[in-house]
Amino acid sequence: MTAKKQPDKKTTMPCAAAKRALSPRETRTAPVSAATAKADERLMLPLRLLAPSKDNVRRFASEAGIEALCANIAALGLLQNLTGRKTAKDKYEIEAGARRLRALKELAKRGAVIEPEGVKVTLDYLVPVLVKGADHNATELSLSENIIRENMHTADEVEAFRKLIEDDGMTPEQVGDRFGKSHMTVRRRVKLAKVSPRLMEAFRAGEVTLRHMEAFALSDDHKAQEATFDSLPEYNRTPEAIRARLANEKIVASHRLAQFVGVEAYQQAGGTITRDLFSEDDEDAIFFDDKPLVVRLATARLEAIAEETRSNEGWKWSEAYLSEHESRSGYSRLATHEREQTPQEREELFALAAYIDEHEAAYDSGDMTEQEVKEFDAKTERHDAITNSCIVFDAEEIPLAGIVVSLNYVGEVSIKRGLYRKEEAHELAALQRARQAAARAANEAAGLGEGTGEEESEQEGQVEGAEQGAVYTPATTVEIEAEGYSQAIIEDLTILRTKALALELSQHPNVALHVIVHKLADTVFYRGGNGKPYDYTSGGSCLAVTAQSHEKRQAAPDEDNHAAFIAFDERHVVLASRLPNRYADLWAWLIVQDEKTVLDLLAFCVAFQIEASYRDHRGGAIGHSDQIALAMNFDMAAHWRVSPGFLSRVSKKTIATAAREAGCSEDAIKAIGAGSKAEAVTIALEAMKDRPWLPPMLRNLLAPAAVATVIEDEGAFEVETPAAAPEGEAPEEFADDSHDEAEALESVYGPDDAGEFTEAAE
Numbered sequence: 001m002t003a004k005k006q007p008d009k010k011t012t013m014p015c016a017a018a019k020r021a022l023s024p025r026e027t028r029t030a031p032v033s034a035a036t037a038k039a040d041e042r043l044m045l046p047l048r049l050l051a052p053s054k055d056n057v058r059r060f061a062s063e064a065g066i067e068a069l070c071a072n073i074a075a076l077g078l079l080q081n082l083t084g085r086k087t088a089k090d091k092y093e094i095e096a097g098a099r100r101l102r103a104l105k106e107l108a109k110r111g112a113v114i115e116p117e118g119v120k121v122t123l124d125y126l127v128p129v130l131v132k133g134a135d136h137n138a139t140e141l142s143l144s145e146n147i148i149r150e151n152m153h154t155a156d157e158v159e160a161f162r163k164l165i166e167d168d169g170m171t172p173e174q175v176g177d178r179f180g181k182s183h184m185t186v187r188r189r190v191k192l193a194k195v196s197p198r199l200m201e202a203f204r205a206g207e208v209t210l211r212h213m214e215a216f217a218l219s220d221d222h223k224a225q226e227a228t229f230d231s232l233p234e235y236n237r238t239p240e241a242i243r244a245r246l247a248n249e250k251i252v253a254s255h256r257l258a259q260f261v262g263v264e265a266y267q268q269a270g271g272t273i274t275r276d277l278f279s280e281d282d283e284d285a286i287f288f289d290d291k292p293l294v295v296r297l298a299t300a301r302l303e304a305i306a307e308e309t310r311s312n313e314g315w316k317w318s319e320a321y322l323s324e325h326e327s328r329s330g331y332s333r334l335a336t337h338e339r340e341q342t343p344q345e346r347e348e349l350f351a352l353a354a355y356i357d358e359h360e361a362a363y364d365s366g367d368m369t370e371q372e373v374k375e376f377d378a379k380t381e382r383h384d385a386i387t388n389s390c391i392v393f394d395a396e397e398i399p400l401a402g403i404v405v406s407l408n409y410v411g412e413v414s415i416k417r418g419l420y421r422k423e424e425a426h427e428l429a430a431l432q433r434a435r436q437a438a439a440r441a442a443n444e445a446a447g448l449g450e451g452t453g454e455e456e457s458e459q460e461g462q463v464e465g466a467e468q469g470a471v472y473t474p475a476t477t478v479e480i481e482a483e484g485y486s487q488a489i490i491e492d493l494t495i496l497r498t499k500a501l502a503l504e505l506s507q508h509p510n511v512a513l514h515v516i517v518h519k520l521a522d523t524v525f526y527r528g529g530n531g532k533p534y535d536y537t538s539g540g541s542c543l544a545v546t547a548q549s550h551e552k553r554q555a556a557p558d559e560d561n562h563a564a565f566i567a568f569d570e571r572h573v574v575l576a577s578r579l580p581n582r583y584a585d586l587w588a589w590l591i592v593q594d595e596k597t598v599l600d601l602l603a604f605c606v607a608f609q610i611e612a613s614y615r616d617h618r619g620g621a622i623g624h625s626d627q628i629a630l631a632m633n634f635d636m637a638a639h640w641r642v643s644p645g646f647l648s649r650v651s652k653k654t655i656a657t658a659a660r661e662a663g664c665s666e667d668a669i670k671a672i673g674a675g676s677k678a679e680a681v682t683i684a685l686e687a688m689k690d691r692p693w694l695p696p697m698l699r700n701l702l703a704p705a706a707v708a709t710v711i712e713d714e715g716a717f718e719v720e721t722p723a724a725a726p727e728g729e730a731p732e733e734f735a736d737d738s739h740d741e742a743e744a745l746e747s748v749y750g751p752d753d754a755g756e757f758t759e760a761a762e
Contacts, residue, residue, distance in 0.1 A: 041131045042081065045092055047108060048123040050101055053084060053093035055138035058146055068180020069103040070112070075178035077116045078104070081128035083141065092129060095138045096145035101127075154192075155204045161186060162193035188214075188277045196222040199229060214278035215242035218287075243276075250274065251294050253286035256411030257322065261288075261297045269297060298322060298407070305413060306405035315417070316424070317402035324406045324414055332425070334401050334418035339392045352383040393418045400427050484654035485695065489646075492554040493697050494613040494622070500564040500639035501625055504632055506571055506607035509599035511631045516606050560643035568607075575604055626700045636698045642688045646695075647681040655684050662693035 082097035094101050107114075107121040114121060132141065164170045165186075172186040195203075195216045202208050208229075216225045228245045229237070251258050253273075258266070263286075267273070272289045279285035288294050302320035310318035341349065356379065362368050363376050393401075401420040408414045420428060485493075505512055557565075578597075580589045590598065612625035628634075642662075647655055656672045668687040672680040 039133055043129055043131055044126040045129045046123065047104055047121075047125045047127055049090070050082070050084070050092050050094055050127060050129070052098045052101060053095040053138060053142070055093075055095055055142060056098050057139060057142045058098060065180070066099065066103055066106065069099060070106050071177055071180035073100070073103055073114070074107060074112050075115055077114050078128065081130050083130045083132065083145070085132050085134070085136070085138065092131065094129070095132075095142050153204060154189075154210055155200055158189045158192045158200075161189045165190055184277070191217045191277050194220045196225045198222075199225060209239075211239040212237070212242060215239040215246070217278065218243055218274065218276055219246045247287060249291055250287040250289050251291050253288065256407055256409065257294050257298045258288050259411035260301070260407055260413075261294055265297060266290075266294060269293060295322065302405050302407070302413070305415075306403065309403055309405065309415060313403075313417070314398050315402045316399055319402065319404050321404065321406040324408055331404070331416075331419040331421060333416075334393050334397050334420065334428075336391050336393055336418070339390050341386075341390055345386050345390070349383065349386055352379050352386075355379055356383065396431060397428065400424050400431065484651060484657060485697070486649070488556070489649050490697050491613055492556060492558075493640075493695055495554050496558075496561060496564060496640065497636055497698050498610055498612045498625070499568055500636060501612070501629055501634060502607040502610045503564050503568045503571065503639075504634050505610065505628065506568070506604040508632050509596075509603040511628065512603035512606040513599070514631070515628060516602070556645070556649065558643055558645035560645060561640045564639045571604065572608075575601065629700050634700070636694055636700070637692045640694065640698060642685060642691075642693065644681055644685060647684055648677075652677060652680045655680050658693060658695070659684055659687055662688045662691040664688060664691070 078100065080097070080100070082094045082100060084092050084094040084096070086092055104121065104125070104127060108123055108125065110121075112121050113119065119125065161175060164175050165172060172190065173183050175181070176183045176186045192213055195213055199208065199213065199216055203210070203213050216228070219225055224246060228242055232241055232245065253259075253263065263273070266288055270290075271293050274287040274289055276285045276287065299320065299322065302322070306318035306320045309315070356376075359368070359372075359376055363373065368376065398418075401418050401424060404416045404419055406414050406416075505515070580586055610625070610628075612621045629636075642658070650658075652673060656669050659669050659672055664684075664687040668683055671683050672687075675683065
């Protein structure tokens with residue numbers, strides 16, 4: 001058996017043992033002779049004898065990285081010796097390794113322990129130093145140390161960190177502590193190790209950047225990463241585009257759907273989460289991986305809220321949508337009214353209003369403490385909540401309408417109440433007719449005729465006892481979406497109706513005055529926070545007061561039903577002929593005119609602003625136009641008749657339906673269905689020739705009895721619709737010896753066209 005060779009104690013003594021064997025006194029260096037002055041020596045020198053050299057080319061003493069260097073030396077020891085020279089005072093100046101020297105002195109201040117050696121760092125700690133000979137160039141040495149070096153590639157760092165964690169079993173925290181890296185930096189490096197090897201090689205070759213790699217790391221699927229890289233064009237291969245493509249099947253946690261569902265509910269349903277370690281925004285760093293699951297959970301929760309609300313409040317139906325945009329079309333809305341406040345509500349509102357009035361100035365000027373601001377905001381919100389709670393729907397109409405529940409743009413639940421669809425429109429119309437009949441009967445019993453009484457009932461829309469007089473408040477204007485009519489023909493027909501309505505409104509100054517007051521009061525009293533709560537369910541107005549033309553022309557004019565356009569244009573020309581040529585002279589002219597002349601102008605100007613076509617349908621504009629029509633006893637049948645142009649634009653099925661509604665014989669209806677389209681048009685024209693039928697969009701859905709005397713014609717506002725003027729003469733209301741209407745038409749259209757224009761209008 002061969003005996004083990006004993007190590008040479010002079011050459012193999014462990015570093016720690018050497019340090020324990022040597023004392024500061026034993027580390028003194030022997031005098032250097034001339035023969036050895038140029039030789040290099042490797043010595044173990046006490047930390048107290050070492051100082052940075054003035055010849056070190058690194059002048060800026062940056063603190064960056066010192067902490068990391070301290071951590072690394074404490075964990076692994078000093079892996080590389082320092083380099084310097086001896087001074088005349090038996091000190092040593094370090095020319096290469098100044099940062100390591102700083103880290104060692106920092107460890108000495110802290111009393112840190114070098115883990116591999118188990119030795120505490122003090123000023124007597126022995127440091128390996130290469131002492132250069134006297135003939136070396138200190139500047140060259142320091143410059144070489146700092147320039148002739150290359151940092152390792154990030155890909156190599158990623159692979160090294162991966163090995164330490166996956167192969168050696170270290171944790172990211174341990175790796176970070178040993179190399180002076182933050183724990184998050186280590187996790188990010190390890191995450192990069194999960195990027196496809198093909199992309200990692202592209203990273204090494206400089207074909208993609210670190211930011212690209214960070215984007216690819218959003219997914220651990222190598223195929224998905226490579227497919228994203230290949231599918232994106234080179235000009236759009238940005239980190240943002242890569243991240244968006246990989247996150248296409250995910251939902252970021254800040255998304256309104258994710259916020260609504262919640263992380264806990266999502267995970268309880270089996271959903272998984274991906275964290276983007278490279279996101280700078282914490283809210284965008286978490287992704288819900290299963291988008292369909294999020295949608296299902298959000299839909300189920302919304303539907304539960306919708307059903308609970310429907311059941312508790314008594315609505316007929318409920319629908320749920322994941323966005324408000326999906327629920328913005330296809331519905332009309334019930335009218336609302338303001339119920340009477342309870343004594344408790346009145347008392348609380350009075351106290352809240354007094355508080356707000358007293359403190360509002362201080363709130364606006366910013367003279368409140370934070371607590372006072374919170375109190376003021378809370379009381380203001382309470383005041384608004386009570387006020388809004390008094391805006392209610394008619395109890396009889398609630399069972400005929402429904403609600404739509406949706407998520408707004410921030411993920412909050414939005415409930416729209418009082419909506420009805422076309423299938424409920426007929427039920428609401430029947431309810432209105434029953435109310436109108438009851439109102440007429442009650443009025444007649446009270447000796448008030450068919451008009452409305454002057455005292456309001458305690459509850460809007462309900463009929464009081466005959467002895468008090470019954471008051472009917474028109475309920476919702478029902479908008480029926482006609483089947484069998486294209487959007488184009490609906491637009492053209494409603495444009496015609498708008499023009500015909502404007503033509504008659506221009507001849508009713510009393511109604512025009514009410515229309516303009518109605519519109520202005522909406523802005524002044526109901527939308528400006530002036531004591532009236534804003535009614536989000538209001539139908540709105542068909543009047544657009546901008547002093548601009550809202551006139552529209554039909555896409556496919558019907559020559560047989562074009563008289564309203566011609567008559568309105570003629571009225572425009574006639575009125576214009578009465579005004580001064582210069583706008584600067586208009587005021588002086590206006591103030592000397594009689595009231596009737598000014599009201600005539602007002603009526604036309606208001607009529608000029610009417611817009612109630614389906615093309616630019618604004619909320620309840622068409623419903624408001626129905627109310628205006630009732631106030632004038634407007635009959636659209638006087639401005640439209642069945643024509644070849646109309647019938648040629650609808651299907652044979654729609655023609656047959658129209659003939660049936662008009663009361664035509666069954667033989668004619670069968671003939672319409674059996675023949676060609678041209679034959680159907682001819683048969684329908686003959687069968688419907690003298691029948692007062694209107695397409696659904698031209699009908700007024702409010703019964704005339706509803707507003708029999710809403711606007712009274714008396715006093716200065718008493719204007720009758722002029723009788724048809726004899727051929728070649730202007731309407732009587734515009735007869736004026738000083739104004740020749742025929743000349744006005746000729747001045748605009750020329751002598752030839754003016755005659756045709758007048759003839760067409762008649």
